[in-house]
Amino acid sequence: xxxxxxxxxxxxxxxxxxxxxxxxxxxxxxxxxxxxxxxxxxxxxxxxxxxxxxxxxxxxxxxxxxxxxxxxxxxxxxxxxxxxxxxxxxxxxxxxxxxxxxxxxxxxxxxxxxxxxxxxxxxxxxxxxxxxxxxxxxxxxxxxxxxxxxxxxxxxxxxxxxxxxxxxxxxxxxxxxxxxxxxxxxxxxxxxxxxxxxxxxxxxxxxxxxxxxxxxxx
Numbered sequence: 001x002x003x004x005x006x007x008x009x010x011x012x013x014x015x016x017x018x019x020x021x022x023x024x025x026x027x028x029x030x031x032x033x034x035x036x037x038x039x040x041x042x043x044x045x046x047x048x049x050x051x052x053x054x055x056x057x058x059x060x061x062x063x064x065x066x067x068x069x070x071x072x073x074x075x076x077x078x079x080x081x082x083x084x085x086x087x088x089x090x091x092x093x094x095x096x097x098x099x100x101x102x103x104x105x106x107x108x109x110x111x112x113x114x115x116x117x118x119x120x121x122x123x124x125x126x127x128x129x130x131x132x133x134x135x136x137x138x139x140x141x142x143x144x145x146x147x148x149x150x151x152x153x154x155x156x157x158x159x160x161x162x163x164x165x166x167x168x169x170x171x172x173x174x175x176x177x178x179x180x181x182x183x184x185x186x187x188x189x190x191x192x193x194x195x196x197x198x199x200x201x202x203x204x205x206x207x208x209x210x211x212x213x214x215x216x217x218x
Contacts (some may be wrong), residue, residue, distance in 0.1 A: 001176050002038040002201045019043045029053050031179040032200035054203075057184040061161060066192030068162045074193050075115065075150050077166070082113040082150070084167035084191075086160065086182040087174075089134040089151075093198075094173035097217065099140060099149070101173075106148055115150045117163060164189030175216060177201055183211070 001011055020180045022028045023044050030036035041048045071080060083102065095116065102114045120134035130138070143151035155163070164170070166183045170186035172195045183193040183204050191208040196216040205211040 001178075001200075002042065003034050004176060011016045012136070015042070015191075018046050025049070025053060031055060031173060032059045032203035034200040034203055035178060046101050055179050055181050055184065057181070059188045060156075062164060062185045062188040063161075063163045066162050066165050066189075071159060072166060075152055077113065077115060077150060077163075079110055079166045080144055080168055082167055083114045084115050084117065084163060084170045086117045086163075086170065086185075087172065088118050089116060090131070091133055092174060094175050094217075096140075098171055099137065099145065099173075102149070103144060106145060106172075111147050112168070113150055114145075115152060115163065115167065117155055117160065119154045120151070126218070130136045147150055161189070167191050169194060172196075172201070174198055174201075180204060 001007055002015070004011075007094045019042070022039065028039060028043075030050055030052050031054055035054050036047075036050055039050055042139065043115060043178060051107065052162065059195060068078070083105070085098055089095050098116075100116070105112060119145055120138070121132035122181075138151060149214075152163075157217075162188055169191050170182060170193045172180050172182055172193065174196060175198065177198050177200070178194075179200050180195060183195055183201070186193040187210060192213040193205060195205050195213060196218075197213050205213055207213040
C-alpha cells in the first residue's frame with residue numbers, strides 16, 4: 001500500500017517500521033515503477049539502492065490450450081462460459097464490486113458464470129472458517145445471482161492453470177494492489193486481464209493492448 005496516500009492507523013505504524021528497515025538495508029526491491037516512486041518519495045530514499053524487479057511468471061507452466069473437462073465439470077463450468085476472479089475473498093480485493101458489475105452482465109447473457117477462486121478466510125493462512133465479509137458475499141450471490149456464481153475455494157496450482165485458459169477473461173477489482181501476479185498468469189494463459197487504475201496495476205496492463213483498465217471502485 002506504499003503508493004496510497006490515505007491509509008489507516010495500522011498501515012501508518014507498519015510504514016514507520018518498514019521505513020526504518022529500508023533505510024538500514026543495502027538494497028530495496030520495488031515490484032514496479034509506481035512502487036519505486038512511492039518508496040523514494042516517502043522513505044526519504046535517494047533511489048540509489050532501490051531497484052525495480054517485477055514479479056515473473058512461468059510461461060511453460062501457465063499457457064493457453066490446457067483442458068481438463070472433468071475438473072471443470074466438478075464446478076459446473078465449461079470452456080469460455082465463465083469470468084474468472086483469483087484471490088482472497090476480502091474487502092480490499094473488491095469482490096463486492098465484482099458481484100455488482102456481474103449482476104449487469106447476467107441481464108444480457110443467459111449462460112455466463114462468475115468463478116471466484118480463492119479462500120473465504122481473511123488470509124491464506126488463517127483458520128478455515130469464512131470471514132464475515134466472505135459470508136456476506138456468498139449470501140448475496142445465492143440470493144441475487146442463483147446458480148451464476150461459483151465459489152471454488154482454494155485450488156492447487158495444477159487446477160488453477162486449467163481454470164485460466166478456459167475462462168473468457170480475468171477480472172481483478174482490487175482497491176489496493178502492489179502488482180497482482182494473477183494478471184500476468186492470465187496473460188501467459190492466453191486470456192485478457194481487466195484491472196483497476198490502482199497502485200502498480202497500470203504498470204502491468206497497458207489499456208487496450210494487453211488488457212483493459214477501469215477506474216478504481218467502478
